[in-house]
Amino acid sequence: MTVVDRSLINLLLKECHDSPFSGHLSEDRTREKLKTCIWWPMWQKDVAEYCKNCDRCQKANKSIGKRLGNMMKIQEPSRPGEIVHMDWALDYHQEVKEAIILA
Numbered sequence: 693m694t695v696v697d698r699s700l701i702n703l704l705l706k707e708c709h710d711s712p713f714s715g716h717l718s719e720d721r722t723r724e725k726l727k728t729c730i731w732w733p734m735w736q737k738d739v740a741e742y743c744k745n746c747d748r749c750q751k752a753n754k755s756i757g758k759r760l761g762n763m764m765k766i767q768e769p770s771r772p773g774e775i776v777h778m779d780w781a782l783d784y785h786q787e788v789k790e791a792i793i794l795a
Contacts, residue, residue: 696732704730705742716752719743 696704708714709722717725723739732738743749769775 693728694730696730696735698732701732701735701738702742705739709742709746710748716746716749 705722708725709716714722714725719740722743723736726735726739766775
């Protein structure tokens with residue numbers, strides 16, 4: 693287990709929570725990700741505070757009273773490749789321009 697110097701905590705939390713490969717995980721999932729490999733005094737409190745103050749998470753998790761639509765069956769394709777579905781995950785942070793994930 694690695695003990696983290698206090699001066700590196702914000703950088704580490706940013707990497708473990710904000711990076712395109714982390715996906716702004718919840719507080720619990722961010723804590724799970726960190727607990728097996730690093731430690732510093734009061735690390736759980738720091739993770740909770742960081743996630744609670746993440747501007748992007750607060751905006752994304754804000755309840756706006758929108759109702760979700762119902763699942764609908766798609767038309768069955770008649771040949772391979774007729775219907776293609778893609779999920780995109782983009783990171784809009786300016787400092788990371790090459791982070792696009794296509795699944």
